[in-house]
Amino acid sequence: MIHMKNVSKRYDNGSIALSNINIDINKGEFVFIVGPSGAGKSTFIKMIFREVLPTEGELIVNGRNTLAMSASDVPYLRRGLGIIFQDYRLLPEKTVYENVAFAMQVIEAPRREMQKRVNSVLDLVGLNDKLKSFPSQLSGGEQQRVAIARAIVNNPMIVIADEPTGNLDPETSWDIMRIFERINKSGTTIVMATHDKTIVDTMKKRVIAIENGRIIRDEVKGAYGYED
Numbered sequence: 001m002i003h004m005k006n007v008s009k010r011y012d013n014g015s016i017a018l019s020n021i022n023i024d025i026n027k028g029e030f031v032f033i034v035g036p037s038g039a040g041k042s043t044f045i046k047m048i049f050r051e052v053l054p055t056e057g058e059l060i061v062n063g064r065n066t067l068a069m070s071a072s073d074v075p076y077l078r079r080g081l082g083i084i085f086q087d088y089r090l091l092p093e094k095t096v097y098e099n100v101a102f103a104m105q106v107i108e109a110p111r112r113e114m115q116k117r118v119n120s121v122l123d124l125v126g127l128n129d130k131l132k133s134f135p136s137q138l139s140g141g142e143q144q145r146v147a148i149a150r151a152i153v154n155n156p157m158i159v160i161a162d163e164p165t166g167n168l169d170p171e172t173s174w175d176i177m178r179i180f181e182r183i184n185k186s187g188t189t190i191v192m193a194t195h196d197k198t199i200v201d202t203m204k205k206r207v208i209a210i211e212n213g214r215i216i217r218d219e220v221k222g223a224y225g226y227e228d
C-alpha cells in the first residue's frame with residue numbers, strides 16, 4: 001500500500017525534515033505517527049498524497065511511484081486516498097450534503113449512485129439530520145465528521161489524517177476515533193499523525209515514532225511513548 005525506501009526530505013531552505021525512512025504499511029493497517037513537534041510527521045503524511053516530494057529514495061503509494069509520476073497523474077493517486085486535516089477544510093458556501101457530494105462530482109460519478117452514497121456516508125458519521133446545514137452552523141466535531149464523510153465517499157484504499165482531533169475536546173475526539181475505527185474495520189488502511197497520548201495508548205494500534213526526521217520506533221501494538 002505504502003512503501004518508502006531510503007526516503008529523505010530536505011526543504012529548499014536546507015531544513016532536513018526526514019532522513020532515510022524505510023517503511024511498509026499494508027492493507028487494513030491502522031497506524032499512528034507520533035513524535036515531538038517538528039519531528040517530521042506532517043512531512044511524512046504530505047509525502048503520501050504528494051503534497052511534498054522526497055528529495056531522495058523511493059515512495060510507492062497504491063502501486064504508484066510518486067516520484068516517477070507526472071503532474072497529470074496526481075489526481076489519480078489522490079482518488080485512492082482520503083485526506084483529513086486538523087482544520088477540516090470544508091467549503092463554507094456549501095451545505096453538509098454538497099460538501100460531500102462535491103467530492104463525487106469531481107470524479108464524475110453517476111448522479112443516482114451519488115445520492116445513495118452521500119446519504120450512506122453521512123449516515124455512517126451520524127450527520128443525516130444536518131444535510132442542509134452550512135459548516136459555520138456546526139460544532140468542530142460535526143465539521144470533522146463532514147470532512148471524514150467527504151474523505152471516504154469515493155471508497156479510498158487509504159485514509160490519511162494529520163492531527164484530526166487536534167482542535168477537539170476529549171469526548172468529541174473519541175467520537176471521531178470510533179468512526180475511524182469503523183472505517184478501518186471495513187478494510188481501509190488508516191495513517192494518522194497525532195499528539196493525543198490517551199487515544200494512542202488506549203487503541204493499541206501500530207505506532208511509528210519519528211524524532212529528528214528518523215524512525216526511532218515501530219511497534220505493532222504500540223504506545224505513545226512521550227509525556228503530553
Ligand SMILES: Nc1ncnc2c1ncn2[C@@H]1O[C@H](COP(=O)(O)OP(=O)(O)OP(=O)(O)O)[C@@H](O)[C@H]1O
Nearest residue numbers: 011013015016017036037038039040041042043044
Ligand atoms: N515548507 C517547509 N519549508 C521548510 N521547512 C519546513 C517546511 N515544512 C516543514 N519544515 C521543517 O521540517 C521539519 C519537520 O516539520 P513537520 O511539519 O513535518 O513536523 P511535525 O512533526 O509535523 O511537527 P508538528 O507536530 O509541530 O506538526 C521542521 O524542522 C520544520 O521546520
